[in-house]
Amino acid sequence: MVARTIESHPVTTSEHVVQVRQAVRQRAVELGFSLVDQTKIVTAASELARNTLTHGGGGQATIEVVVDGVRRGLRLGFEDDGPGIADVEKAMKDGFSTAGGLGLGLSGAKRLSNEFSISSAPGLGTRIFITRWK
Amino acid sequence: MERIPILKMGGCLLVSIQVDMHDRLAMQLQDDLTARIAATGARGVLIDISALEMVDSFIGRMLGNIAAMSRVLDATTVVVGMQPAVAITLVELGMSLPGVRTALNIEQGMALLDASISAADGEDSDGRPDD
Numbered sequence: 289m290v291a292r293t294i295e296s297h298p299v300t301t302s303e304h305v306v307q308v309r310q311a312v313r314q315r316a317v318e319l320g321f322s323l324v325d326q327t328k329i330v331t332a333a334s335e336l337a338r339n340t341l342t343h344g345g346g347g348q349a350t351i352e353v354v355v356d357g358v359r360r361g362l363r364l365g366f367e368d369d370g371p372g373i374a375d376v377e378k379a380m381k382d383g384f385s386t387a388g389g390l391g392l393g394l395s396g397a398k399r400l401s402n403e404f405s406i407s408s409a410p411g412l413g414t415r416i417f418i419t420r421w422k
Numbered sequence: 423m424e425r426i427p428i429l430k431m432g433g434c435l436l437v438s439i440q441v442d443m444h445d446r447l448a449m450q451l452q453d454d455l456t457a458r459i460a461a462t463g464a465r466g467v468l469i470d471i472s473a474l475e476m477v478d479s480f481i482g483r484m485l486g487n488i489a490a491m492s493r494v495l496d497a498t499t500v501v502v503g504m505q506p507a508v509a510i511t512l513v514e515l516g517m518s519l520p521g522v523r524t525a526l527n528i529e530q531g532m533a534l535l536d537a538s539i540s541a542a543d544g545e546d547s548d549g550r551p552d553d
Binding site: 302306309313324327328331334335382393395396400 | 442
């Protein structure tokens, strides 16, 4: 898998969350994603960027165009140096929330992606990468 | 501070969300709408989301909250114009907007509100004709 383009966006305000999803939309359009696939990756980006902001205390989002043979896709990263997640398995469950939300952020973003990886530990922040192929 | 405009038409409040809302703007709309329902005694709220290219869990929750709060204030909320791609994504995300009434477009949404308000008035036995 080869990464072609990398852009980075700060995620420290709720306006930044909007900017991240607009940047993801633009890349998805450039790659020729269908409207439904655009909407899925943008929605996943919105959930994860909000998590970076509200749970991670802010961080950054990266957008990469990735190529694997003839496949092209978007790989998004969300990284923060916040408190981290003590029980990742529990946090991935539908309905689990520590912020009074619906608890659909992580689990929903995973369902909207083709690939999903998370690394997090208390005190070490959280790194989440998702990929959606065209 | 930027705000989403709320229009009053007859006994209904109309909102058309035309911008990509950040979370504080969504919360502001929720607060403004609830206040306007109480101030005007509106019986119906129509929210047009046809320009929204994405509804995530936060905006979905806001729509659910508005529907619930308006119900408590004796008003019916109808969300209209959701794009098909948004509907597909929202369900896959895990949200089906329980408790939120929807219609395909503004016209059908207004018809739904009229019917809902007439039905509620009929039950009130307030002497007004139930048409």
